[in-house]
Amino acid sequence: MADRKQSVLDRDSHPSLKESKQDEPPNSRLFIVCGKSVTEDDFREAFHKYGTIEEIWMVKDRTTGEPKGVAYIKFSKTSEAATAMEEMNGRCIGCHPRPLKVLIAHSREQGSRRDSNEEERLLRLFVVVPKSMNDSELRDHFAQFGDIDYVSIVKDKNTKESKGFAYVKYHRVSHTAKAFECCERSFKPVFADPRPPKPMHADSSQSNIGSASSTTSNYDVFPYENHTAASTEGFSRLAVVASSSVNQDQLWKLFDIIPGLDYCEKRETKNRQQGRCQYTAVYNNAQAASYAKEKLHGFEYPPGQRLIVKFDYINSEPTRSTSTGTLPTSTVQSSVQYAGVNCLTPVGSGTRLPFLSGLQGQGGMESNVQPVPTTNPSPVGAPYHGLISNIAPNNAARTAALHNNLATLAETIAQATSLIQAAGLGQGFLQSPSKHAVNGADERNDLMGHLEMLGALSTQGIPLSPNQAPTNNNYPGETYDPSYCSVKLPTPQPLAPMDSPVGERLFIVCQPTPPPIYVLKDIFGRFGHLIDVYMLGGRSCGYAKYADKDSADRALMTLHGQEVCGSRLKVMTAEPPNATNNDTLRKRIRIEEQ
């Protein structure tokens, strides 16, 4: 339609929109919710096998820089992203206990808004067909890409003649993506616009709370199944925890704002928590209950006292909600946080799973769900102690065992290091280990030695330079100033002649400000065959030119994400010169379309 064409034109003619590539091809970007300690490298390792990763972006808080537990991964192809989503949703990566939630990212314009019939967005293609083509011919062509839900040629209501276009719907996003990419180009496939949502029942949607998102209530919570009456019943009951400064009548009136409330009553519980009371609120329909949960969960009533509102499944065991549990706080929080995903997301069971968002962490499930066991669950906020007990054990036997298996050791340390870095503690730790919970010189040396080893391993076996090698066996860490570079570097190497042919160029971004240029030359030069490094005048980015592609790739692998002289580096392969302006971009697109 006109809309679609217009948006393309807008993007092409707007020089300011440099992000135009991020949603092309469509649905090739993942939106991932993860534990806050997960690193970019964890993602790269776990996702690279699904295709070509163009970018990984870890979202951080704008002011504090704290990771938000959200990441975007851009693949070069839609089908790569689709397969990665299907394979990785609900799974754990690295040593992080929380299962990932992996979704196809919305366009920037759509943002976090969820459409009512969200799943169709990724399962249905709109195609142009010859007027003479019938359903079975259409199906024959598209069946080669996966299991078809239906094909539907749009016909004139009166004459029954084909209008020349059709819909093809699959059961799996990856199949839709394959068809999108591989079907005959004459079909001009596009992901079909979602059908307009069905008008809702007149009653329950009229609340004036949270008007902006009032259309999202129903499908957000039930996107997967057509619930039977029995299973829906559980969704009509809510378990509520409120401050004891609120009485039953007040709470009743609050929940009665959403039409359909049957009753709201206090619940007597054994393990009650100081200052909090539990209630049951029952609606006469699941939609109303769902809506109430969405709007009132977390609502401060009275101000400063958040309500907890969850579904209360009729046949579930007596709830052990977050606020009344007897487990240690940290355990309860973490299991609740991902109980929903864990429980409801069997690996590899298909495309419907990503839309479970509305159910995550909601009531009735945490009582019998535990986090996926991991070798080393490290509670966020206290990565330190667990870490040290892992890699600096107190008994010699354990140490010896570790040394017997170099691979295990390296992996353990790699995980530990990423935890340290994720916690932002790397520097302080390396510089003053004695401040931390280490029990003595032996353990400290052990730990520092391991980290030393990690440094050597992480630079792919390149030996340490003589002037960085430990000269003091008791305090090897002190011979290397980690504020220079947060990773061990290879020994300095000669530069390549200035007139060498360029084998590969790296694009470098330094945050917040670039280190002195001689530092960059030293660091990037240590991978060999460096022709030159330069920063763009007065800015925080620049280029490194290498005569040898392998050298450049090693530099990228080692230095990306590292800190040099207090500046965080981003290192990526540079686009060819002038490839970023819109004229050439448009030309390239034109050529590809031919």
Place this chain on the structure above:
DNA sequence: CGACGGGACGC
């Protein structure tokens, strides 16, 4: 010679 079609709904 000469410039942008066709194209939005089913189980």
Place this chain on the structure above:
DNA sequence: CGACGGGACGC
């Protein structure tokens, strides 16, 4: 709870 950054071509 969990949605959008910064950074592109020198001397």
